[in-house]
Amino acid sequence: MPVYKAPVEDTLFLLNDVFNIERYNNLPGFADATPDVVEAVLAEGAKVCEEILQPLNYSGDQEGCTRNADGSVTTPRGFKAAYETYAGAGWIGLAMDPEYGGQGLPYTLGAVMNEFASSANMAFAMYPGLTMGAIAALYVHGSDEQKRTYLPKMIEGEWSGTMNLTEPHCGTDLGLIKTKAVPNGDGSYAITGTKIFISAGEQDITRNIIHLVLARIEGAPAGVKGISLFVVPRNAIGEDGSVGENNHVSCGSIEHKMGIHGNSTCVMNYDGAKGWLIGAENKGLNAMFVMMNEARLGVAIQGLAQSEVAYQNAVVYAKDRIQGRALTGAKSPDKAADPIIVHPDVRRTLMSIKAFNEAARAFVIWNAIKSDISHRSSDAAERQAADDQLGLMTPVLKGVLTDTGFDNAVKAQQMFGGHGYIAETGVEQFVRDARIAMIYEGANGVQAMDLVGRKLGRDGGRAIMAFFNEVAGFLKDNAEDEGLKPLLGPLQLSLGHLQQATMWFMNNALAKPDNAGAGASDYMHLLGLVSLGYMWVKMAKVAQDKLKAGANGATERMNTKLVTARFFMERSLPETAAHLARITSGADSTMALSAEQF
Incomplete structure (x- = not known):
């Protein structure tokens, strides 16, 4: 059966040593996140995920959810009790405003907990995850009355939340939405329509479900300019907060999914x-994008999470499974064969996943800290810079981490041979679960187009130039460090590839937009690789400095970091050259065929 151990030690290394979160103690909530508190939070979170959520992952997948004759939905055995434990321990409110019952700790810790929970049980983690996204949208755009009505119950876990965007005839193009909203004359609206693909849309784990629904008020402008956002509780709520009759909201069916x-x-x-109505009429996308951006970061974390748990299980199997002999001679002469981890191709596969996971975790935490800064700093310039980075990197996080997370789950499955195709090992579930992350909250091709078409040139390219300057500054500041030179050279080369690709778009995309469209996915992955490479040099510098200082018992771990960093620079980062070549080939061959020729 599958196993999972939360990467607490690696996460603490990132929080304390690489990013030094204590330097942000001037931000609300960070002063309370002392090293001891952070370690205790992560340890307790790991325990919940390993001991309560992970054991339900395989059984929950096998059992699935059931829609009953009355339209209610029964979740897998154990999910309701696990949710009560999870919510009761305060995990939903970890980073929420204390005014509404939250603990007020940094969002960064919430992102870490999201990884642990999603690795342990991705399907379960979506219930509190969507609730937290709905809380964020209400917190930013809801009225004071709406906040008082909904947030405390959602934060404590008595009520859950969802987002309702997609309709049978439209997905990404929200301007086609048909769900209508008719004023009732008392400040409320009658919402009528059908939404599909609504995660956690109906369930038996909370007493009420608070749906956030995009709809069009009668007479509103066509397209996205006429969309409004509404809060629609499944059950009516009394003035005293009691839950009443069903509010004409029903589950028509459950999707049969991969x-x-x-x-x-x-x-x-x-x-x-x-x-x-939440916020202003016809401004629904502004409010919903708060939730969607939270969700996109959450989905990026899901990509990392499935890559991590798949990797852990592949390593266990590779150390145990015996087959063949090492090319350099028997390593286990007392056995009929050697463990497959002796084989170079097995090691190449596992190292590629390991190198990605550790850099991706750093990439997530780096940007989670920027999210905290953008929401909590009193310095306008600091907030702007953090917001610039988040705008640029959100599509990269979502696209690259989920594309690669799925690829890594498949690589891990390959380590099991035929056993990887059998359900009992659990690894095929990781592959199936990881696949959706590439699709929902904006398919990855859309993320790439958002990056190249909107984010790259915004404010005169201010965000990408800031990134270039930061990475170039690190390279310059450490140029004389002999220990880092084997890592800095490849990053310098790949940064050059990224800069060349950016310049090529500037010179070739405005006159011919198809050039941008044809190269968008390659550019997203090129920027992602350079970002991951930057994370590796930052981690390697810290590891090297700790080794020089005696490492305090972490010598083996720090040496492992340096080897893994070198592997990433030698085996993963060179892919930037291929991305650049594809980008600069343009769109001619891509667009040459007529539709009938496909």
Whole structure:
């Protein structure tokens, strides 16, 4: 059966040593996140994920969710009790405002906990994850009354939250939404329409579900300029906060899916359901994008999470499975064969996953800290710089971490041979669960187009230039460090590839937009690789400095960091040259065929 151990030690290394989160003690919530508190939070979070969530992952996948005759949904055995434990321990409110019952700790710790929970049980983690996204949207755009009504119950876990965007005829193009909202005359609206692919749309784990629904008010402008956002509780809420009758909200069916079977993905019907406007009329996308950006970061973490748990299980198997002999002679002469981990190609596969996972975790934490800065800093310039980076990197995080996370789950499955194709080993579930992360919250091709078409040139390219300057500054400051030179040279080369690709777009995309479209995915992965390479040199510098200082018992771990960094620079980062070559080949061959020729 599958195993999982939360990477607490590696995470603490990043938080304390690489990013030194104590330097942000001037931000609200960070002063409370002392090293002892952070270590205790991570240790307790790991325990919950390893002992409560992970044992339900395989059984939840096998059992799935059931829609009952009355339209209610039953989640897999154990999910309800696990949710009560998870919410009761305060994990939903970890980074939420204390005014509404949260603990007020940094969002960064919430992102870390999201990784642990998603590795342990991705389908389960979506229930609190979506609730946290809905809380964020209400917190930023909801009225004071809406905040008082919904946030405390959602933060304590008594109520959950969802986001309702997609309809049968439209997905990414939200301007085609048909769900309508008719004023009731009392400040509320009657919401009527059908939404599909609604994760956690109906379930039996909370007493109420607070749906955030995009709809069009009668007479609103066509397209995205006429979309509003509404809060629509599944059950009516009394003035005293009690939960009443169903609010004409029902689950029409449960989608039959490739993976995440333990999460109820529903077709939701709104038949004149009473809802209340969030924010201003026709400004629904502004409010929903708060939730969508939170969700995209969460989905990026899911890509890392499935890569991590798949890797852990592949390593266990590779150390145990005996087959063949090492090319350099028997390593286990007392056995009929050697463990497959002696074989170079097995090691290449495992090292490629390991090198990605550790850099991706750093990439997530680096940007999570920027999210905290953008929301909590009192310095306007600091907030702007952090917001610039998040705008640039969110599509990269979502696209690169989920593309590579799925690829890594497949690589890990390959380590099992035929056993990887059998359900009992659990690794095929990681492959199935990882696949959805490339699709939802904006398919990865859309993320790439968002990056190249909108984010790259925003504010005169201010964000990408800041990134170039930061990486170049690190390279310059450490140019004389002999120990780092084998790592800095490859990063310098790949940074050059990224700069060349950026310049090529500037010179060739405005007159011919198809050049940008044809190269967008390659550019996203090129920027992602350089970002991961930057994370590796930052980690390697810290590891090297710790070794020079005696390492305090962490010599083997720090040496492992340096070897893994070298592997990434030698075996993964060179892919930037191929991405550059594809980008600069342009769009001619891509666009040459007519539709009939495909």
